[in-house]
Amino acid sequence: MLNISIVSSFYIINGYGAVEEIDPEFGQAPIIDGNIDDSTGEWKEAIKIQVNLIDLPIDLWVMQTNQELFISLQLDLEPGYHNTTEFFGILISTNSSESQEDFIDAKFIQFFNINTNNFTYYDYYINNSLFLNDTKSDGQGVGKLEGTVSVYEFSIPIGQTNTNGNDEDAFLEYEMSYAFNITYGDRPSYPEGILKSEIILININPPVVKELILTELILRIFSIIVFSIIGILFGYYIYKIFKLKEKIERLRS
């Protein structure tokens, strides 16, 4: 236990204060599949910055919707330099505090063979520096190696209230700031496998109420009117068909 605590002291507070404070933009929710599809403008609205995990530069993309916070981490290394069992993790504080004891939630995308894109998403809670499996896994995470870039995509639910007294997750509330510890490691062992980390602050923005543009609303109403008219005309036409049948039978007799 002592051994773990010493190691965890090293990995969690690696930086001295958050290096970045991010106000994520709202946008279309990306598909968490490890692919960044430019043809559909995926992650288009994300805040894109470069963060150094000590001496390891990574691309960090952050965006949100009303229900989820999306984080993408991308690591570009020379061919053959990616560790086959590399991972990225996000340790989440219960608030903007960067104290070790406030980081209670951890989400990892762990590769077991990066060359075959064999990975697992883990949702842990941290209790006395021990990483324990959540009874219910929240969020999503997918990793993929594309050429020389390993892409990690996370989605974390926001705006959920902790009604069950759940202490396994950091519940991200609107209009609050949270400290996120971005960690990188090379083997599926936590916290021993963690090599580099950096803390960032993310401010969760309040939900936006989608305002229907007036023209869109008018078009929608017109569309419904057109479909209703067609429906009524169908009714009238069916009535006329039956009347015609009666007429034909009358003429025959």
Add this chain to the structure above:
Amino acid sequence: MSKIPKDQIKEQKSKIKRRSDDKFAYRTVIISCVLSIIFYAISLLFNVGVISIFTNINILFNMLDVLIKVATILLFFLFMMISVGNYKELTGKPLNWKELLIFIVLSLGQTLLNLWVFAFTLIGLLVIIIYLYIVQEL
């Protein structure tokens, strides 16, 4: 030698043929109308946005979504034209331009929420009308 005059036999044969044609036309009116209603229902689901299974996944699925929307509207138009055309035939009047225009307006009215669907439907309608016009002229 038959006691029934030849003209009478001819008339009877013509009557039977006419009845058979009427029966066929009437059946076409009903079947085409049913198919038109089915495509109208599918169009309603997709074009009003009740179902949006293909949108925002990638460009291929977006194209598939547009294709389904356009196809259902064009099939609605085509079967409705066949049904009403045969109906008018049975009543002894031809389908006029005014009715054709109503069908075009009702078909395009279903495309109001998507510019791509509108454009492709318009092209499709023009193709169908030109085709029907050429067939009639020949």
